[in-house]
Structure formats: C-alpha cells, structure tokens
Amino acid sequence: MGAYFIDFEAESLYIFLRGLCGRVNTAGRAAVSQPATDQTVNGEAAMKLQGDLPRILNDRRVRKITALLLLLAVLSLALPADSQAVYFNRKLSGSMPDYGDVRNMTGGESQISPDGRYVVFVADRDTDEMIELYSVPLEGGEPTRLNAALKNGAGVNRFLISPDSQWVVYLADQDTVGKDELYSVPIGGGSPTKLNTTPVSGGDVLDFQITPNSQGVVYRADQDQNDRDELYSNWITGGTPFNLSGTLVPGGDVSSYKITPNNLGVVFRADKDLDNTYELYSNWITGGTPVKLHSPLGALSDLNALYRITPNSQVVVFILDLDFNDVFELYRVPVTGGSPIRLNDDLASGGGVLTFDISADGQQVVYLADQDTDEVCEIYSVPLVGGTPTRLNDDLVFEGDVDRFDISPDGGRVVYRADQDADEVYELYSVPIVGGTAVRLNEAMVGGGDVFESYRITPNSLGVVYVADQDTDDVYEIYSVPVGGGTVNKLNPTLVSGGNVGGFFLVAKNSLGVVYTADQEVDGVTELYAASIFGGAVQKLNGTLTAGGGVYYASIKIAPDSRAVIYRADQEVDEKYELFVTLRSRDMYLPLVVSE
Numbered sequence: 001m002g003a004y005f006i007d008f009e010a011e012s013l014y015i016f017l018r019g020l021c022g023r024v025n026t027a028g029r030a031a032v033s034q035p036a037t038d039q040t041v042n043g044e045a046a047m048k049l050q051g052d053l054p055r056i057l058n059d060r061r062v063r064k065i066t067a068l069l070l071l072l073a074v075l076s077l078a079l080p081a082d083s084q085a086v087y088f089n090r091k092l093s094g095s096m097p098d099y100g101d102v103r104n105m106t107g108g109e110s111q112i113s114p115d116g117r118y119v120v121f122v123a124d125r126d127t128d129e130m131i132e133l134y135s136v137p138l139e140g141g142e143p144t145r146l147n148a149a150l151k152n153g154a155g156v157n158r159f160l161i162s163p164d165s166q167w168v169v170y171l172a173d174q175d176t177v178g179k180d181e182l183y184s185v186p187i188g189g190g191s192p193t194k195l196n197t198t199p200v201s202g203g204d205v206l207d208f209q210i211t212p213n214s215q216g217v218v219y220r221a222d223q224d225q226n227d228r229d230e231l232y233s234n235w236i237t238g239g240t241p242f243n244l245s246g247t248l249v250p251g252g253d254v255s256s257y258k259i260t261p262n263n264l265g266v267v268f269r270a271d272k273d274l275d276n277t278y279e280l281y282s283n284w285i286t287g288g289t290p291v292k293l294h295s296p297l298g299a300l301s302d303l304n305a306l307y308r309i310t311p312n313s314q315v316v317v318f319i320l321d322l323d324f325n326d327v328f329e330l331y332r333v334p335v336t337g338g339s340p341i342r343l344n345d346d347l348a349s350g351g352g353v354l355t356f357d358i359s360a361d362g363q364q365v366v367y368l369a370d371q372d373t374d375e376v377c378e379i380y381s382v383p384l385v386g387g388t389p390t391r392l393n394d395d396l397v398f399e400g401d402v403d404r405f406d407i408s409p410d411g412g413r414v415v416y417r418a419d420q421d422a423d424e425v426y427e428l429y430s431v432p433i434v435g436g437t438a439v440r441l442n443e444a445m446v447g448g449g450d451v452f453e454s455y456r457i458t459p460n461s462l463g464v465v466y467v468a469d470q471d472t473d474d475v476y477e478i479y480s481v482p483v484g485g486g487t488v489n490k491l492n493p494t495l496v497s498g499g500n501v502g503g504f505f506l507v508a509k510n511s512l513g514v515v516y517t518a519d520q521e522v523d524g525v526t527e528l529y530a531a532s533i534f535g536g537a538v539q540k541l542n543g544t545l546t547a548g549g550g551v552y553y554a555s556i557k558i559a560p561d562s563r564a565v566i567y568r569a570d571q572e573v574d575e576k577y578e579l580f581v582t583l584r585s586r587d588m589y590l591p592l593v594v595s596e
Helices: 002-020 026-033 039-057 060-078
Strands: 086-091 118-123 132-137 156-161 167-176 179-186 205-210 216-221 230-235 254-259 265-270 279-284 303-309 315-320 329-334 353-358 364-369 378-383 402-407 413-418 427-432 451-457 463-472 475-482 501-507 513-518 527-532 538-540 551-558 564-569 578-583 593-595
Touching: 118 156, 118 578, 132 156, 132 167, 156 205, 167 205, 179 205, 179 216, 205 254, 216 254, 230 254, 230 265, 254 303, 265 303, 279 303, 279 315, 303 353, 315 353, 329 353, 329 364, 353 402, 364 402, 378 402, 378 413, 402 451, 413 451, 427 451, 427 463, 451 501, 463 501, 475 501, 475 513, 501 551, 513 551, 527 551, 527 564
Parallel strands: 086 593
Antiparallel strands: 086 578, 118 132, 156 167, 167 179, 205 216, 216 230, 254 265, 265 279, 303 315, 315 329, 353 364, 364 378, 402 413, 413 427, 451 463, 463 475, 501 513, 513 527, 527 538, 551 564, 564 578
C-alpha cells in the first residue's frame, strides 16, 4: 500500500509540473481525478516523470515556483517545533447574563457529538435558574436552543446525543411543570418531538437509552399507572410507544434495562412475577411477550443489579443467588432464555462474586470474588462458554485484596489494583487475560504511597496511565507505563508546593495524549493540561483564569478525533461557569502552543 501511494504521488507530481508548463490536456486532468488501480500504470508515470523532468525543470515558471517552495521549506525548518501546533481557546457558551451558568448535572454533562461537529450543553443562559438545552458547533458560533419554550419552574434534566450525531434526546418538564417527559430534536435545532404518551397524574419518564443504530429510544416510566415503572420503546422520530415489560404483578417495577448491541432486543431486571423478587427478562425492541431468562426464583433468591450482554448479543452474564440465599454466583444464559451455566468455581463458605466484565471479543469473563478465602477478594478469568476459572493475581499478603480491575480494549490483558505485596499499599499490576505472570506496573512506592483508584488503559491497549503519590507521600502525580510493564514516564512537571494532579484525567482516542487537571502552578488553583503519553513538555489548555477561577474536572471531554478539548470553568468571572474549547487542526500530542 505504501509503494502504491508513492507511485501515485509520482504520477500526480508529473501532471502538476506539466500543468505549470501549460501541457496538461483533458486526459491528463482526468488522470489526476481517477488514480489508476494498476500499480504498473503508476510505475510508468514515474518513469515518464524521470524522462521529462530535466525539460520541465528548465521551464522558467517552474524554476520560480520551485525556488519559492524551497524557500518555504527552509523557513518551516527554521521555525521551532512547537510553533507548528497552535491551539486556540474559545468560549462556546456565548454571551450570558450575570446570573447565567453552564450546569453540570448527572446525565447533563456537556458532550461532544460522536462526529466531533457539535457540543451540547445545559445552562440558564436565557432565564435565571431555568436550565435549557443548547447546541453549538465545536469550533464556535452562536448556541442554538434545542428545547421548546419552558414555563416558569421547568427545566431540562438530562440528555443524550445519538450515536449517529443527528439527534439529541432529552428529559424535561417541558409541557407540564413537575412532569418529566421525553423528547427528541435534531442536533442543529428544530421542533422537538415528544416520544412518550402523556403520563397519568403523578407519572414521569424516569430514564432512557438510545439504540446503537440511533433509530430508537428505550425508556422507563410510570406512564400508565403512577408508581408502576414499566419499560417502553419508540422510534427516535416519534410514533406510538411499545410496551416491553408486559404485565407486572401488583407492586412490581422494572428497575433497570440494557439494549442489545445488535439493536434487536432489550434485557431488563424486574420484580415482574413476584413483588420484591427481581428476575431477568428479555424482549424484542418493538415489543412482544417477555421471556424470563432463568428458572423462577423463590422468595429467598434474588438477582444482583449487575448484568451484561455479550458483544454479539447472544448471551447475558449475570450475578444471582440462584441456589442459596445471599450466596451470589456468576452465570451465563442465552439472551432468548434457557438453562443458566455457572461460571465461577465452588465458593468458600461466606464467599461470593462481587463484580465482573466481559472481554471485547466476547471470549472471556473476568470476575472479582472471595472464591477461595472468605473476605479475600481476588480476580479470576473463565471462558464465556464455561470451564475452569483461572486466578489472575499472584498470591496476596495477609489481609491483601484486589479492589479493582479493567480488561484492555483488545481483550488481551487485565490491569488490576491491589495491596498484593504489602498490606494497605495499593499498586498496579498487569496480567494476560488467560493467566500467566502478573507484572507490577508502577515503580517502587515511597513510604505511604499508593496508586489512586483512577487509572486508564489506553484505547490502543498498549499503555496504562495512572495517578499516584509514588515519589512523595501525599503528592499525587500522573504517570504512564507500557501495559506489559517497562519504563514509567512521569507526565507532569515539578508541582508547586502543595500542588497535586487530580484523580480525573482522560486519554485521547488516538492514545497519544493525556488531559489532566492539577493545581500545578498555583496551590489551590485547578487548571487543565495536556501531556504526551511518552512524557516531555506539558501544555496548559485553559485560558488565563480570573482571580478565584478554576477548571471543573467533571466537565472535560476530548473530541473523537483528538483535536479539541472542552471544559467548564469560571475562567473569566469568578463563580460564573462557562463552556470553553481549546482546539487545533492536528491530532493532540505535544508540544503545543496556546493562542488566545
């Protein structure tokens, strides 16, 4: 592929240079617009260029242009490297009155659309304390209000952007104050469409999810009877909702649900048949008769709130005390129902499965359990189809535990945090998902040091980024390391006395950069920085902060193409939170230069 590209470049250069001499005919222009599919044709173009090149380069016009291009090349080499990457800091939320703020609420954090074109946020930018929904182009412009006019006391409570970036779906008491309902609206603005039927007195829409193909919305509501939470779906463009949960026993409710990755069905947890005994069901996305995924549970059995659907939508993995009261074990079952297969090994007396995850390829399940010794939490891996589980962590010191794990995106390794080697000293380890030698990722800890709970595996599965007081007790800094172990890179520079890197950070999707918050330069003043995953120069991303100002960590998002970062800050006026973007024209990795 590389040779083919080079040959096509030769053909293009040949036609370009001949064009400067006025020799390109219609066929030559067509050759540029339709690159040859046969590599030999491109090879011929290269040879033709070699034969004609002396005559072409002797043309006076070509000599002048060539000299100009050479001059530009020399000047570009003379510029410092960091001048090639310019960042611009802009306000996205537009002009707001003194009372206005961009809000950050559960389900209402500012978001970048998956295609990277829009930012959607909530703010009281038009009426004090009236939270409304807006979209704005990522590169800036005037925000567009997405919701319809609201009455006094009403507001938008949460929203999601559809995976295809065309729609925003939101909850608001838009029609009746105090009654949350569900609406969809084009992301660039337009007329909102109500997706639910009008709820009964006291009824509300509680929550919702958008299907992966962006065609439908599934929501939970006490739409038909107050305090009876049922499950519904509708097209994102509107229509008549489908009831997915069927008839519920008196007192029964749907407590949670998940959409299958193939968009065809839902899996939900409900006390549908026996009040206060939660079981697992599936149904088609457009309704039908719900199927119970396991045998009926008795009054002493219960379904844990955690369950997951495999990436191929064929299997559901869940935690259940199917056989013994308060003994939670791990099972798999077809999404259409059947006989559950237990995945964990026999448990120690008092033991149970606490949490689990499924690898992205759907082949392995990793779970945390006190399987071998009561109250000693360890991690295990087992094939999805069942088999003998493999313990992944090394032997733990007395009273040691694994407290968190993550599977790499490629499904090859598991990274976990544990006080494996010294009690109450939490460190970071990596191990193949099928078992093997666990490798410690962090360097030796100073006395009192720990790896912070927040760590991330890079999207390309090659590295891990973590925060720890590794070098100085109670001074938290940010580090990167290869996922299989190796040289640890500190990403932040020396911190001001009293400064710390915050526990919240993001890794760019291209796996080249890390964005983090820290009071790095002034103790107590939180600012936003970008660093190369390999270490080196660090760039501040926020603009100059007013006295008392700071960056709010939970609002930070990186654009899908890694070219921009949005954040919420009282950057210009203390206690007035606005939305800003720092962007550039290339992928995010350092060095960078900010231009305000």
